[in-house]
Amino acid sequence: MEPLQHVRSRTAVLAATNVDTDQIIPARFLTTTTKEGLGKQLFADWRYLPDGSPNPQFALNRPEAQGCRVLVAGRNFGCGSSREHAPWALADYGFRAVISTEIADIFRSNALKNGLLPVTVDEASARWLLEHPGAEVDIDLTRCEMTLPTGAVVPFPLEPFARHRLLHGVDELGFLLGKRGEIERYEAARPW
């Protein structure tokens, strides 16, 4: 995983709340056996019309949303299924951060493993961001702060180990494999 310290980008805004992983990537695209190329199917049922052409009404299809690396969404983003295909699709599309007032547990954990930063912010900041699509934000992982174009500095929580991993590109599996001695001792001591 590439180290990640700053995400500086304009925002694309998806105002819907409770955006579930079935919307992020519908189940019919889960038949893949690799991680690559899922960006094309991101939000497929909202993004494309039945004939396969882009739906001009959909937020990500607006000209000003092109090239944005930060997605702002309504409350409870990523609820539903545990499919890691959801952050794979978002990352493959080009997003590096998702901002909401609430991000579902499994999605958050999956996102952090794929260099996609889940940023949970207070209601007022979220409202401002939802009302200002295209705002240029600067997300600073070293301080766990986001700066809005207004100059407002918004802190966001991030589990310290996840932050450390993102900042240094540390591989979680490598860390776990390093605990082999402890795992063996635990297994040997189990009464059942």
Added chain:
Amino acid sequence: MTARTLFEKVWASHEVVPETPDTPAVLYIDLHLIHEVTSPQAFSELRARGLPVRRPDRTLATMDHSTPTASDQVFGRVPITVDAAARQVQTLERNAAEFGVELFALRDPRRGIVHVISPELGATQPGTTIVCGDSHTSTHGAFGALAFGIGTTEVGHVLATQCLLQRKPKTLAVNVEGRLPPGVTAKDLILAIIGRIGVSGGTGHVIEYRGPGIRALSMEERMTVCNMSIEAGARAGMIAPDETTIAYLRGRPRAPQGAAWEAALERWRNTGTDPGAAFDRSVDLDASRLEPMITYGTNPGMVVPISGSVPRAAGDPVHDQALAYMGFHDGEPMLGKPVDVVFIGSCTNGRLEDLRAAAGILKGRKVAKGVRLLIVPGSQRIKQEAEAAGLAEIFKSAGADWRESGCSMCLGMNGDTVAKGAYSLSTSNRNFEGRQGVGARTLLASPLTAAAAAVAGRITDPRGMI
């Protein structure tokens, strides 16, 4: 010693390394369940790093999500019609063989939906930790296990190390007083709970379902309740093991036997929450006041009693979008709305008790003209049991389509889908937009309500038909 909750006991006994402010806990996993959709990339990762599966004996694989339910595709010479699904099934077969993981392959009589077969085999046990690359792993919490869904990267972690890095979640007690009235099921109870706490009300928490209303439930009903914990956003749902749990597990093929069984009973009986243990939050509910529940919107929290109406909230964009998708209007009564498809199955309501409940209504009746009733057992074993008990005959003479086991129309990956715009009354757990097919409109309810709707062709209170 301070009083501890069920969750805290299970958590503490699985800490290989406790958490610190800087690092999460290393948590040991007793049982890792695998299926074809969320595992291929994890096996690829192991292969790329030259790693073996650390504990194949704690790993169990099945295929369910993309598998066909048509008998000729499962057992006959007809190939799986969905190409990509066929590829996934073959990939799992290859991975299981290469890494020495036990697999219940397509034609195995022990195959079925991952969350149905593990309890059925007795592999799901109290006080253990269970994970699977699937959010409805919460089902296994019905046995007092700490069971939760993980992503594919974590599937790789567990395959390689039998451990996960985890922060300790908070606890939420859902206290259920009173007993469910006749015709009101565990599905109605959990829908009412989700309606009450909301689809993100459990985020960051493990729910423990407690109280006389829960103690009175069978294991199958408890599984229905725990299954949908994730629909409230919870990490997991748990119910303390008791004599009902023990009676269910006794004699199951993978349950401990002989002296090991006695030792297990001793442990299990001490697993429950101590009197006076504190929860971070709690919610109370009276089961005796519930009626059958049904969803009207596009998440499981958008739910009303069956005699109720679509809530009036015009102007709220979430509400408006959901209603536009569903083709419903503010204030419309739910009763009497026509349905096109009825699906009875899934890891929520595809077990034998669910099929029995549906058969009780379907016996001697016919599926309404123009309605398609699809009944998909949760496992091949349930299929056999239902056939032996004469349920399959009842279904077929009513005009239902009786299938091989699998996830089927719960998520429509295997070709069993609902047409655009059609109304599907489903016993599954998610009514998200497009969940059962592009543009499909899903209404979630119990197997009783589903069977009643299949016969009437419209949403009907099942209490008048039992």
